[in-house]
Amino acid sequence: MAAKISSDLIARYAGNLPRYTSYPTAVSFTDAIGPQDVASWLKALPAEQSVSLYFHVPFCDELCRFCACNTAVMRQEEGRKAYGALLLEEMRRVIALIGQGRLVRHLHFGGGTPTTLPQDVLREVMAAVRRAFQIAPDAELAMEMDPRHVPEGMLPLLAELGFNRISFGVQDLNPRVQETCGRVQSYEQTLACVQQAHAAGVHGVNIDLIYGLPYQTVESVKDTAQRIVAMRPDRLAVFGYAHVPWKQKRQQLIPQEALPGTEERVEQAAMIDHVLVEAGYKPIGLDHYAHPDDAMARAYEAGTLHRNFQGYTIDSSPVLLGMGASSISMTPEGYYQNIPSTAAYGRALKEQDGLPIARGVFRTQDDRWRGKVIETIMCLSAVDLTPYIPEGQALSQAFAAELEALRSFEEDGLIHWQGNHLSLTEKGKPFLRHVAAVFDARQKELAAKQTGQATPRFSASL
Ligand SMILES: C[S@@+](CC[C@H](N)C(=O)[O-])C[C@H]1O[C@@H](n2cnc3c(N)ncnc32)[C@H](O)[C@@H]1O
Ligand code: SF4
Known part of the structure; x- marks a missing residue:
């Protein structure tokens, strides 16, 4: 150890x-960079430049108290559909600037919980992507999912649409930790999801864990890590709990006195590392682990691993186009972020021409x-x-x-x-x-x- x-x-x-x-980093982004700057950056991309795509869906079926992501509960089907229409409109505007037919090797749906999008909307978005871009035969198409809320038929649909990687949130299996975090999710629910993904033909499975959560101990995280590795995901992300209640109000519901101290956090991280390494996973950078046969472990060995807004990635494209409220994009000239509020993002697309960008930075x-x-x-x-x-x-x-x-x-x-x-x-x-x-x-x-x-x-x- x-x-x-x-x-x-x-x-x-x-x-x-x-x-x-x-x-x-995002703290350097300012409103000095706006839609017109970004339009000129996008128009200047060389014709042969491949791009990566990210779709942010800021909805969940229920909210977890620990979560620092930009997301809210959206139960109405109409609201979910309307958001799909906004993604399509934003993509149309981006394509008008960069042209059709660019090669895509990486596409990622994140959130929130992107599988809150109705299935016909997901079909429509992916059909639009395939019309406007050329998806490489070996492209990585990834979707984040919440094992507590898997709509009937979703995994087979994702396989049909070409998704080959699913990332499931777990965080911790201990009942007291789960209750305090407002995220009660059984071992069986997670296992069933991993098995259903494999049965549907989606073989790339990632699981997210967190240490430093309320009431976690070195022993409790050891137990969680051991039970999760038994499911043999091919990648794991192990995040240190980011307690930022001044930014994310829902974290004020987490009892401060139940949070492990810094020394305890470091020991928890070391224990999870020990369990995963013993089980044959390769540690990658700050917070990732991959099976030695996995493409990320190979990229790490070859020195070709990258880091972008989704964390560690094998994606080497210098262009990442983010669609959706709050999503961040990268071009060789700079980074930019869409309007974070979902309502304001929607208004910008309905009432104005141009891209719904709030801020950015020139590099x-x-x-x-x-x-x-x-x-x-x-x-x-x-x-x-x-x-x-x-x-x-x-x-x-x-x-x-x-x-x-x-x-x-x-x-x-x-x-x-x-x-x-x-x-x-x-x-x-x-x-x-x-x-x-x-x-x-x-x-x-x-x-x-x-x-x-x-x-x-x-x-x-x-
Ligand atoms: C979009 S969610 C994952 C997909 C899905 N919504 C779910 O919860 O299963 C992204 C991941 O960010 C991580 N995360 C969220 N809030 C965090 C925090 N405050 N500190 C550390 N990691 C956090 C969790 O591991 C979570 O699984
Ligand atoms: S962890 Fe996932 S399900 Fe929970 S609030 Fe965050 S994005 Fe939503």
Whole structure:
């Protein structure tokens, strides 16, 4: 099992940090970037550029108290249908800018719970996608699902529409944890979903777990992890609970005193890691595990893993087009986010021309190379800085400030240098976000401007 981390180290490094699903991170997005900027970015995409697609559906059948996602309960069939029409309209506007026929290797429906979309709407959206894009024969088509609410016929429909990867939320199997989180989901419900997915011909199965939830203990997460690996998903995501009640009001229902402390969280993460590694899974970056035969484990080994708004991915496209309220997109020029409120997103599409964009950020040259360094660290727990050193300079000149900041990491045995190659040690693995943050110039700039800010912008880093 991974080495125990001392209380002293935890105390010195604990804090709040970004998860680096992009660089610049979303806190740098402003309304200085709007629909017209993005229209010019999209029109400028080379004709041969492939794209990835993301559809955000901000609805659930019921809400879980721990959930930090942008989602709400939508029971009316009419509301769900109307949202499908908005997705189609947004896609039509995007296609008018980028043209038809582009190759798609990755498509992801997330939320919320995207299977709240009526089945005829899902059919319609996928038919529109297939008319406007060329889906690669080996494309990854993924859908997030809630095992407590699987509409009759949904899994066979997804298989028919070409989906080959399903991600199921589980989080924890302990009854007390589940009740406190407002997410009661039996072991049998989850197992039935995994089996139904396989029976329908969808063989890629991911399961999400969380540590740091109220009333979890090292023993309880061990039990959950052991029972979940017995289902043999080919990937697992193991997130640290992000308690951000200042951003997500429903988390105020989580009793603060029931939350495990930082040391306990680190031990829970180490225990889950132990169970999954013992069961043959390969740890990937901050929070993923994959079966060694899985494409993500192979990409990790080959050094071709990527990180985007969906977390770790084998998707290498520099263009990710997000559709739906609050979805975030990426182009070589910059990132942008759609209007977060579902109602306002709908109004924008009905009452105005153009894309329903709220804010974004242009990526400077500095952002681009820093983004690459940060992504490499987040994916591989290591980075060779040689390509980023200007000609005629030494590492110590080009990265003077970063080397200074990394000195304590080295003294604490968290990182190791070999020439210009920086790698995290086994002991340093929980500090991935901390090492990445050393290369984050935007965060330092924001922190300098906003000293004394009342609430943190990010979740706990450990
Ligand atoms: C869109 S949901 C998954 C699909 C489906 N809605 C479900 O719950 O089964 C996305 C995932 O984000 C993770 N998540 C949500 N809120 C979180 C939080 N506060 N901290 C850590 N992970 C969180 C959970 O693991 C959850 O499964
Ligand atoms: S965890 Fe899933 S089902 Fe629960 S509120 Fe979040 S998105 Fe909805």
